[in-house]
Amino acid sequence: MTDREPRLVYMDHAATTPTRPEVVEAMLPYFTERFGNPSSLYAVAREAKEAVEEARGRVAAAIGAKPEEVFFTSGGTEADNWAIKGVAAANRKKGDHIITSAIEHHAVIHTCRSLEKQGWQVTYLPVDEFGRVDPGVVEEAITDKTVLVSVMTANNEIGTIQPVRAIAEIAHDHKIPFHTDAVQAIGALPVNVEATGADLLSLSGHKFGGPKGTGALYIRKKTRIGAFMDGGAQERGRRAGTENVPGIVGLGRAIELATADIEEHAARLRAMRDRLIRGLLDTIPDTRLNGHPVERLPNNVNVAFRYVEGESILLSLDALGVAASTGSACTSASLEPSHVLTACGLPPEQAHGSLRLTLGSRNTEDDVDYVLSVLPGVIERLRQMSPLTPKRNE
Template sequence: MEQRRTVYMDHAATTPVRQEVVEAMLPYFSERFGNPSSLYALAREAKEAVEEARGRVAAAIGGRPEEVFFTSGGTESDNWAVKGVAAALRKRGDHIITSAIEHHAVLHPCEALEKQGYRVTYLPVDEFGRVDPGAVEDAVTDRTILVSVMAANNEIGTVQPVAEIGRIAHDHGVLFHTDAVQAIGAYPVDVDGMGADLLALSAHKFGGPKGTGALYIRRGTRVATFMDGGAQEQGRRAGTENVPGIVGLGRAIELAVGEMPRSSARIAAMRDRMIRGILDAIPDTRLNGHPTERLPNNVNVAFRYVEGESILLLLDSLGIAASTGSACTSASLEPSHVLTACGLPPEHAHGSLRLTLGPGNTGDDAEYVLTVLPGVIERLRQMSPLGGR
């Protein structure tokens, strides 16, 4: 029996752990299993591995090792940044500025803070999902304590003008946080160039293990402790360190950033080929996100007269793994908040397809998708009561 072909194009949701990363992690599950907080030699080995990984993360983003704090992932990092600043600066102000297309790891903490009396401004975006830096400046008040705008959107791939937004925040004496979960390994990330006081990242988006992330906190930035307990992470994030995960994060970010120039160029060429092929072959289709200022691996298109869930099921039957949007909301029947913020009517947003490429994808993978996708959409439109021809 012929084995079914598998084409994985959902790297924005998660990525396979690289073999080099697995090999780096393995000793810390067994012979180097010590607790970094203990004092004997076995523990010191683990502590040294954690600090080496911290240095690798800092080097990858242009920060200092002492400004990197390990977490359980991007969601915790974003929560810590938003809630931590709000708690630390409550006496100074109670206003936060963010965008309407942030990941829910930022939006939901903001909504929780609103219930506690904070005020949040959710900035609109244009049709391409871009935040206007001028709107950020217009929204700042004397009570603003934080601006939080993601570096690149996880659904539509639009890259934000974060350097300009960070400069505006600092001009007004306001802290700037950016969710860079999708940006690491895709294009150069530099905390000074971005003006980032806080930056979140997650290992499993660039070949590392799930359940491990980091929050960059610029030296001198006031952020409340997020987890109380032990004195780990300079007393700011309690809990025994996930040594294997941290080692994996350090190795993964070193590899991803080191290979980025060559890898991103190859993947971007494949992305462009797929976008052209889909738009040329399938009528009543539109590209979501910015046409040029977008992640090198992101293809997000909306098809009229079809449902995204049906597209995914048929693609899965053909061995293609894709998404309709954020993996965190894939079980929801509501249209993507990102697409509706960009102005898509709900009936169009429901027909979205996100294909996100990775280093393991080949030109043959892209051609396979371009070969089968038109037939999938045509079949669904023939079945659709919404107006298929």
């Protein structure tokens, strides 16, 4: 397949990213000499409290929010859970209906399923073949019992960017709060809560060079939402528990770095993405691009190869030093086809043959060349072994 020596080519940045050295450096003192509990009153505790508030300001500045509207969480999953369950709990007397899309991350889908078991009504909006939600369908789904609309900024599997501003405006016309899961968008696209119209926005630190186990939920002032955890007065009484000071410091530094040169960074990734897509479509027959051809994350490549199975592709690539994915890292052990791809109309056998390659700041043009040099051979070999491949006439 290639004469080159295998090496590590990491193309699964949608699953996680390496923590940036500057972030690790910023965190280290808060494990040792600045170890204080921010809720205490003495000097070392005040240092920790000041660090938390500085990080809060950095997150707020990165998304165009006010510091007091930023609440730290353990990650994007907790932020999604809090947004949905918190709004549901605070608005139960008003109604029992939530609107979301069929291709949300499972942190949203499973949270809504949990609420359905408690008697809530949930509308899962359909998407077109590219994974886009039609704002008009949102309008049609709203009832006088709707208390929340939740649609992600960009999809974690296929990279499709949603028309969140238009959806937010429709929700606001009906005096309904709008939540967006922006976990995949932060660090890849400029994200501003005023521009998107979000009343609630979820983000996760390890998706943009921060530490795992850190995240935040933006809550616009006057948004009705219940507390997520009880037990203490942390996060202004809304999210109890001693703050993860090193993680919060790391999150603040990471988002500052990730958004500082966002346009230049996105342009570089977009160029590599487009060359990778063209190369795969031009050299491997019976291949299709999943997701929107233009309105997609600058680092996302998701393609479906007919007649092969995604796990076999991943194992073959891993042996060649390429780290990739078939979809969300949270469902990588599942034997079920991607709910995102099936919602876009792919039959299960094609959904099973999909590959996601997501680029990051460390990727180079050489990495793209390497993948383009080894992947066609991988697909050809797997197709030769597959009983699904049409046999040529002897």
